[in-house]
Amino acid sequence: MKKKFGKLIMAVSVICAVGMFFSSCNDYVADVNAELKGQIADLNAGLTQDLTSLESALQAAITECKTQCDAERAKLDQAIKANASNITDLLNRVATLETKVATLETALGTLQTAVSKNTTDIADLLTKYQAQATALTALEQKVNGMNTKLTATIAEATAAMVLATANATKISNLEAEIAKIKSCSCDLTDLEKKVADNKASIDSLAGVTSAIETQVENIYDSLEVHAEKIENLEAADKLLQAQIDSLADEVTLLKDAVEELSGRLDIVENRLNKRISSVVVNGAYNPVVGYFNLPTGMRSNILAAYYNVISSPANELKFPTVRTSNYVDPTAAFTDAEAAFLGFAETSYGAKNDILVGTEGNAGTLYLTINPNDVDTTGIKLALKNSLGEESAVVLGPLVKSEKKLNFGYTRAANNGFYEVAATLDPANIEKAQIRVEVEDLKNVLSDFKSIGNGVNLSNAIGTLYNAVNDIADAYAVEATYIDSLGEHQVYSDYALAAVAVKPLSYNSLADLNVESFPGIDRVSSLMNRVFDRIGTISIPDLGLDNLSGKLDSISFAGVIGDSIRFNVAFTENITKNIPFHQVIEVPVPLKDVNLSIPVPSQTVTTTDVLGNPISIDIPGTTITHTIPASSLMSGTPTVTIDTTFTISIDIDINRTIAIPSEEVLGNLGGTLDNVDDLLKDVNAMLKDFTGKIEDVENKVNDALVKVENKLNEYLDKINNKLCSLLNSINSKLQPTMLVSTTDGFAQLSSIKAAPSQINATSAVLVPxxxxxxxxxPAMKKYVAVTAAFDRHGNSVESVARAANTGDLNTVLDGQTRAISFNGQSGYTYEITYSAVDFSGYISNTKYYVQVK
Known part of the structure; x- marks a missing residue:
């Protein structure tokens, strides 16, 4: 009985211990579960974030590396020609970078594979964790249920223990009682049944405890498996972190290499941007000969500044002035009255070595092409140096993009590297740049003009000046200096430039070469003024700006073209002489027809017409008037022999428009000679006019006109041709002239007061x-002023003249001035005086007349 009681006590103790164990196990499982959840969540979040950041950083680094490599490869391709020595090294570096990029891409692929596998493992782990968590939750619920049952069982066990204690007492008592009962033979069946039931309950609790122990062991085994997996994940994370750190180091090294390469490429790019491969001189403009390309292949390559050496009689210069000593024609000097009206102040100019053509760019403009066309011109310095490295006194300014179009089509496209550079000569350095061009060389060439009838090429004069400069002056090249990371560099053009200071010809240089043939320009001008004062007006319409020479190729009496010079001629006049029979008479006349009135009987008389051709005249018994045309008087004093007494009368009644078409001769007034051939042809034609061979001129006009009246018209046309030829003689070509530009075009102003030029607008542009x-x-200084104004009745109106002197009028201007605005009033004729002084101090004054319609 005692053994059974002891087993019961042990069973109760085991039940209590198991209850306590299950309670402790339940707390531990909850803690582990929570800790695992937190660690796995943190690990998953950290790994996901780190892997995402790492993948993004690597992808960005690879993309940046690719972009930089592509950009650097493009730059390297551009730098191949200029930096061949660096190409191999750069390409090797690029290849190394590309290899590193490939390695990084491989590593990135491996990393992405590992990340993908880790992501899969983590997902599996999370799935298993969720399953375990679900199982733990179910187990926890079971444990809670078991705890409840255990608590109830413990309570029951406690109660059973209490009951057992009580029962033990009772048992003792019962044993005593049993003993007593045995002694008294009592029935124990009910009691034995209760004990058996209690034992069955205890055995049942022992089975439940065994099942709980099995479940707890399974939980421990599962926890060990999870702990091992966590340890494996931690090891994998450390390995992955080590790989990430290694890749980060590689990325850092790659970034440093790229930065180093970028720095070196920046240096190379800077060198390439600054590097000048060549300098090409395309031409030069200067005030001496302008810019030109002659048909002979001669191209302007001279930079030249004008300087003055006053060689006029007074060896001093005041301009404008009333002093006659400096005038080419003293009679054309300003009068005291004109000076008082204009109110100009006489300005003195230096007698020697003074540059009076502007300031910057006074030696002209140089046209260059800089290669390559996209070179950075910032900081480029230009200079002219000879083959000994000596610098010219002419200083070159900065490069300026040029919009000019030269003769052979050097034009600026989108970016063709075409520039212009101003060339300047400081007055202090004139002597360093001076050359002596022998004026005698020009005079020797121009001496052919004295031989009337010989064709002369005017380009000989220009060529002499040009060749003299080429033979004497130093040959200069353009030195372009630029600076890059390696230092200072120089690039040179061909040695094909001259830079000089030139004293040009003057208005008086060719005075001894002036050829004057009958009737002479002064005589014609005087005669024309007298004639047209009496018989009408001469209207000179617009001439194109380039039609300075007035070359005449054809003559027409009808259908006058728009660019013609028109002479409206209308007059009648008779000079009558009574001629006795068999008398020879000499008739000197000042370019007029002579009428001879002689009484004769009726008969047929043989005589000659105005050109000496034989004609027959039926003469009745009356007085006949015979006209001797002025054309037959041009060779001197004519003689007329009369075979009988008669009167010959030929009435002259001429009212014709004689049209002389003009033709382009000179090109740009700024100095270009685009039409040299036309100019030379004009000079030759002018020389032929000087021959005095009237038959040559007669052959060029309509020789079909045989009637006397038409022959007289032809003669008047011949006078016109002679006038135009004299106005365009070689001596006059050195003299100033004035054009006017209106809405109708350009016209050469008339210098004849009685025949002023007509303009249809109140405003125009004067071109001196x-x-x-x-x-x-060339002109060193110019002065243009309105010196008088006349109304329709010929009355001088001083207030109108004063009102016209605005703007640049009545102002001393630089010799390069090409346009002056003029504003007049309708119905008035203006006298405009153009005064110009050359670089030798000679002054030329000419008055022009303009009528505003």
């Missing part, structure tokens, strides 16, 4: 220039 576009004898 010369017959050669100021190529050989």
């Amino acid at each position: 220039t010369s017959y050669t576009g100021e190529v050989l004898a």
